[in-house]
Amino acid sequence: MLSRYFDERGVLQIDIHGGGRTPRVFSEPQREHLATRRDAGLFDFSFMNCWEIAGRDSVRFLQNLQTRDMRSLKPGRICYTLLCRSDGSVMNDATVWRHGPERFWLFSGRRSDRSHITAYARGYDVAISEISDSQAVIAIQGPRSHALLARLLTSYSLAGLPYFSFEKTHLCNRVAWIGRLGYSGELGYEVIVPAEAAMEVWERIRAEGRSHGAVECGFDAANSLRIESGYILFSQELKEPTTPYELGLSRLVALQRGAFIGADALRTLNRSLPRRNLVGLKLEPIASVVPDARYIAAARFTSECFSPTFGRDLALGFVDWANRSPDRIVYARDGRRGRIVRLPFYDPARVVPRRLRLTQFLAN
Numbered sequence: 001m002l003s004r005y006f007d008e009r010g011v012l013q014i015d016i017h018g019g020g021r022t023p024r025v026f027s028e029p030q031r032e033h034l035a036t037r038r039d040a041g042l043f044d045f046s047f048m049n050c051w052e053i054a055g056r057d058s059v060r061f062l063q064n065l066q067t068r069d070m071r072s073l074k075p076g077r078i079c080y081t082l083l084c085r086s087d088g089s090v091m092n093d094a095t096v097w098r099h100g101p102e103r104f105w106l107f108s109g110r111r112s113d114r115s116h117i118t119a120y121a122r123g124y125d126v127a128i129s130e131i132s133d134s135q136a137v138i139a140i141q142g143p144r145s146h147a148l149l150a151r152l153l154t155s156y157s158l159a160g161l162p163y164f165s166f167e168k169t170h171l172c173n174r175v176a177w178i179g180r181l182g183y184s185g186e187l188g189y190e191v192i193v194p195a196e197a198a199m200e201v202w203e204r205i206r207a208e209g210r211s212h213g214a215v216e217c218g219f220d221a222a223n224s225l226r227i228e229s230g231y232i233l234f235s236q237e238l239k240e241p242t243t244p245y246e247l248g249l250s251r252l253v254a255l256q257r258g259a260f261i262g263a264d265a266l267r268t269l270n271r272s273l274p275r276r277n278l279v280g281l282k283l284e285p286i287a288s289v290v291p292d293a294r295y296i297a298a299a300r301f302t303s304e305c306f307s308p309t310f311g312r313d314l315a316l317g318f319v320d321w322a323n324r325s326p327d328r329i330v331y332a333r334d335g336r337r338g339r340i341v342r343l344p345f346y347d348p349a350r351v352v353p354r355r356l357r358l359t360q361f362l363a364n
Contacts, residue, residue: 020047039213
């Protein structure tokens with residue numbers, strides 16, 4: 001796998017909560033971050049865990065396991081979804097890739113999710129196979145990611161690939177599944193290749209990427225990119241029990257479709273306002289005076305970074321529902337102060353990852 005390859009190169013790696021390792025940094029996080037925003041970044045996401053779900057009851061099983069309606073998901077499409085507990089709290093977020101009428105891939109960031117998945121498979125005619133170790137996940141993100149990948153494809157063209165769709169093709173003469181999605185808020189792709197081909201494909205992309213301004217990027221850059229884009233991380237925003245409504249992810253909950261894990265609790269929760277809300281925070285220096293006691297515990301910061309795009313410290317955090325208004329000043333218990341802003345910080349209209357200006361990219 002790629003983690004052994006990076007060990008041989010002496011690349012600093014980080015253990016990801018839930019199993020797996022990934023490079024933490026290749027050069028300097030700010031440089032890697034800005035290269036992704038301006039050109040392209042190459043990321044190893046092989047710590048992601050994948051289960052293949054197949055069989056006559058695969059749709060019925062997935063209908064119960066997660067919060068979206070799988071019946072409307074067509075082959076070749078990907079959906080972002082939530083895995084909830086029976087009390088309606090979010091255990092993890094995930095993506096589901098539909099390969100055919102009875103065959104799916106489910107990706108999550110935590111290998112321990114397997115016990116939850118298999119426990120609820122009882123009674124369904126499905127076969128669940130963990131295929132995490134047999135494949136690698138390589139992400140190419142940034143405005144020039146399309147031009148870079150297009151040079152390496154030996155079959156198929158990415159020109160007609162819609163957002164949150166995937167195709168089986170050949171990349172660097174290797175079988176690959178390429179999905180148009182990502183974690184950066186930019187145009188981007190995730191490439192799934194057999195584990196034995198991972199090092200070769202990585203090196204080919206890295207070599208071709210030099211002419212496109214692409215650089216290798218580590219977890220630190222991926223983290224600041226996703227914070228700017230307002231995306232949650234399971235080990236941060238989901239560290240304590242929270243609901244889809246508190247996370248601002250109600251759009252991922254299809255309550256009208258019937259029973260699924262957590263549905264009854266979520267219907268009850270949906271009838272009242274959430275007790276708190278995930279917000280964006282522009283961090284300010286620690287207050288020189290003790291803040292008003294009413295605000296000392298008003299915010300719980302979950303993720304923080306220095307934003308290379310905006311040149312300042314940003315954070316994600318929870319505030320009481322009544323305190324969620326933009327421009328409101330809130331305090332953490334340690335005295336740090338933040339000003340609430342609407343999420344995401346970067347690309348508020350979510351236009352960038354959906355837009356593909358082919359004439360521009362192909363010209364490059």
